[in-house]
Every structure is written in C-alpha cells, then in structure tokens.
Amino acid sequence: MTTTEAPLLRVRNLRKHYTSPKRWLQPAKPAIQAVDGVSFSVARGETLSLVGESGCGKTTTAKSVMRLVEPTSGSVELEGQELLSLSPEDMRQRRRDLQIIFQDPYASLNPRLTAGDIVAEPMRNFGNFGGSAAAERRERVQWLFSRVGLRPEAAKKYPHEFSGGQRQRLGIARALALNPKLIVCDEPVSALDVSVQAQVVNLLMDLQAEFGIAYLFVAHDLAVVRHISHRVAVMYLGHIVEIADRDTLFSKPLHPYTEILLSAVPVPNPRTPARRLLLQGDPPSPANPPSGCRFHTRCPMAQAVCKEKVPELSERASSSQGGHWVACHFR
Ligand SMILES: Nc1ncnc2c1ncn2[C@@H]1O[C@H](COP(=O)(O)OP(=O)(O)OP(=O)(O)O)[C@@H](O)[C@H]1O
Numbered sequence: 001m002t003t004t005e006a007p008l009l010r011v012r013n014l015r016k017h018y019t020s021p022k023r024w025l026q027p028a029k030p031a032i033q034a035v036d037g038v039s040f041s042v043a044r045g046e047t048l049s050l051v052g053e054s055g056c057g058k059t060t061t062a063k064s065v066m067r068l069v070e071p072t073s074g075s076v077e078l079e080g081q082e083l084l085s086l087s088p089e090d091m092r093q094r095r096r097d098l099q100i101i102f103q104d105p106y107a108s109l110n111p112r113l114t115a116g117d118i119v120a121e122p123m124r125n126f127g128n129f130g131g132s133a134a135a136e137r138r139e140r141v142q143w144l145f146s147r148v149g150l151r152p153e154a155a156k157k158y159p160h161e162f163s164g165g166q167r168q169r170l171g172i173a174r175a176l177a178l179n180p181k182l183i184v185c186d187e188p189v190s191a192l193d194v195s196v197q198a199q200v201v202n203l204l205m206d207l208q209a210e211f212g213i214a215y216l217f218v219a220h221d222l223a224v225v226r227h228i229s230h231r232v233a234v235m236y237l238g239h240i241v242e243i244a245d246r247d248t249l250f251s252k253p254l255h256p257y258t259e260i261l262l263s264a265v266p267v268p269n270p271r272t273p274a275r276r277l278l279l280q281g282d283p284p285s286p287a288n289p290p291s292g293c294r295f296h297t298r299c300p301m302a303q304a305v306c307k308e309k310v311p312e313l314s315e316r317a318s319s320s321q322g323g324h325w326v327a328c329h330f331r
C-alpha cells in the first residue's frame with residue numbers, strides 16, 4: 001500500500017441523521033445524529049476497522065457506505081466514482097464490487113434456498129456467469145465452497161442445517177461470488193465461539209492476501225481488531241476521534257477516549273501491569289449530543305474550551321502509515 005495511490009473508498013463528511021415523522025399536534029422529535037461528519041479512506045487490499053462503544057454509529061457508517069441506509073449528506077467515492085448520486089440501477093451494478101457480511105448471517109441468508117443456490121444467486125442476478133453458463137456457475141460455487149472451507153456436499157443443505165461458523169463461511173462465499181473489491185464486515189465474528197472466531201478471521205485474512213480485497217471491518221473485540229487491521233478508526237457518538245495505523249494506535253493512542261477504550265484490552269505481556277481506566281457514565285444521547293467536543297462530559301482531561309469548541313480531526317507529526325489523526329484540543 002502506498003499513500004500516493006488513490007484510495008479504493010473515500011468517505012467525506014458523511015452524515016446520517018435519523019428523523020422520525022412529525023406527528024399531528026406533537027412537537028417534532030430531534031433527529032438522532034447517528035453519524036455526523038465522518039471522513040476516512042480505505043486503500044485497495046487494506047483493512048480499516050471501526051471501533052467504539054455500542055451506539056456510536058459504526059453500523060450506520062457501514063450501511064451508509066453501501067447505501068443500505070440513505071445518508072443525509074456527504075460523499076462516498078468508490079474508485080473515484082460518487083456512489084451517493086447513482087441511480088438505483090447504477091448503484092445495483094456497482095454493488096458487485098461492494099459486498100457486506102453481517103454478525104448474524106442467518107438473518108441475511110434466504111432460509112428457503114439451498115446453500116448452493118444462495119451462493120449462485122448473485123451470479124445469476126448479475127448475469128456474468130449466467131445464460132448457458134449454468135455449469136460454469138456450479139463449478140464456481142464448488143470452488144467458492146472449497147475456498148471458504150465448506151465441503152462440496154454442503155451445497156445441498158439449507159442454512160438452518162449449518163453451525164454458526166459454517167453459516168458465516170457461507171455468507172463469505174456469497175459475498176465473494178462476484179469478486180468484490182471491498183467487503184464491509186459488520187461484527188462478522190461477534191456471535192461465534194472464540195475458536196471459531198479465529199478460524200473465520202484467519203479465513204478473511206487469507207482471502208485478502210489471495211484476492212486483494214479491502215475490508216471495512218466493524219468489531220467490538222479489540223483483540224480481533226488488533227489482529228486483522230492495517231488501520232483503525234475510533235468513533236465516539238457519531239464522530240471519528242482518532243485514526244492511525246494499527247501499531248501506532250495500540251501502542252501510542254492520543255485521544256483520551258482511545259486510551260480508555262484500549263485500557264480494557266488484556267496486555268499481551270503479563271509483566272506489564274494492566275492499567276485499566278474506566279469510562280464514567282453512560283454515553284450521551286445522539287439526539288442531543290454535548291456541545292464542543294462530544295466526549296467532554298466524560299473526559300478526564302476536559303477544560304472549558306472542550307465545552308465550547310469542536311476539535312478538528314487533524315494530523316499529528318508521526319511516521320504512521322496514512323498519518324495519525326486526532327480530534328482533541330490537548331493532544
Ligand atoms: N433506523 C434507525 N432509526 C433511528 N435511530 C437509529 C436507527 N438505526 C440506528 N439508530 C441509532 O443511531 C445510533 C447509532 O447506531 P448504530 O447501530 O450505527 O451503532 P453501532 O455503533 O453499530 O452500535 P452497536 O455496537 O451496538 O452495533 C444509535 O443511537 C441508534 O439507536
């Protein structure tokens with residue numbers, strides 16, 4: 001990866017505010033600012049992870065990139081092409097380069113189709129393996145099954161006959177069917193047993209090495225994030241507060257929120273004393289976020305300025321690949 005190369009995905013100033021319909025004679029509810037001005041890029045073959053507390057806007061960001069929810073404003077460019085202005089049909093065509101896998105593959109796999117048909121379906125829909133190429137399609141399904149570690153006989157089974165790990169492998173096989181350039185992974189291993197998690201994470205990494213796929217990877221588990229990511233973006237209440245390459249972020253976090261988040265991760269070297277910092281209070285509501293720095297109500301370093309002025313996400317002097325960006329008045 002070189003920093004001069006245009007990124008595969010570039011997201012700028014992305015906003016998604018959920019509004020509820022105005023009810024007669026009732027005051028309008030404030031919009032939920034789930035994602036509020038998020039910018040990042042993902043290079044070809046790179047894994048960028050999004051981390052942060054529940055409700056900080058990771059899934060909304062992931063779905064906005066795919067236009068599974070329609071962003072309120074901003075820009076999402078794939079290979080320089082703006083996705084947010086594409087017609088539904090053009091967007092459908094572009095989706096072959098852009099796939100998603102979810103935490104619960106069961107919810108996203110059609111229970112009435114066999115596993116083989118589930119994987120063949122995108123190929124049929126896009127026609128590039130279609131027409132008289134049924135045999136070719138079948139062959140590719142078999143190849144995809146073997147590539148994700150499923151036995152050929154599994155093609156005849158239905159989703160409910162699979163274990164959680166196998167179902168996620170099936171979801172991955174389907175995502176791979178059209179040779180995507182980017183796969184958005186929303187908590188893909190969070191529901192799996194630890195040993196199965198490792199297998200699926202390693203599978204994703206092998207597939208990346210083989211096919212040069214980029215991942216936008218959403219996860220709670222920082223050990224998984226540390227293993228799989230090239231770069232990591234930390235979100236707090238709809239904002240990105242820090243982005244850096246994985247090693248820099250885990251060894252020299254700058255934002256107080258990142259420090260607290262990482263202090264909860266077990267230290268690999270048992271001789272280094274664990275230094276667990278605690279996050280105080282509940283996250284504020286995204287319908288009524290704090291003024292200035294959104295983290296100031298829970299930040300141990302907060303000063304008067306933090307309440308008044310929104311800190312810009314700006315680059316700090318560093319040797320970090322892609323730069324080390326932080327939004328804090330004091331770091
Ligand atoms: N369809 C929706 N309508 C209204 N509010 C929503 C909707 N989807 C999400 N939200 C709200 O937007 C905020 C961000 O939610 P999101 O699901 O993106 O968070 P997340 O970081 O993925 O959380 P988790 O780690 O729990 O999956 C939350 O406050 C959530 O309640």
Ligand SMILES: [Mg+2]
Pocket residue numbers: 058059060
């Ligand atoms: Mg989520």
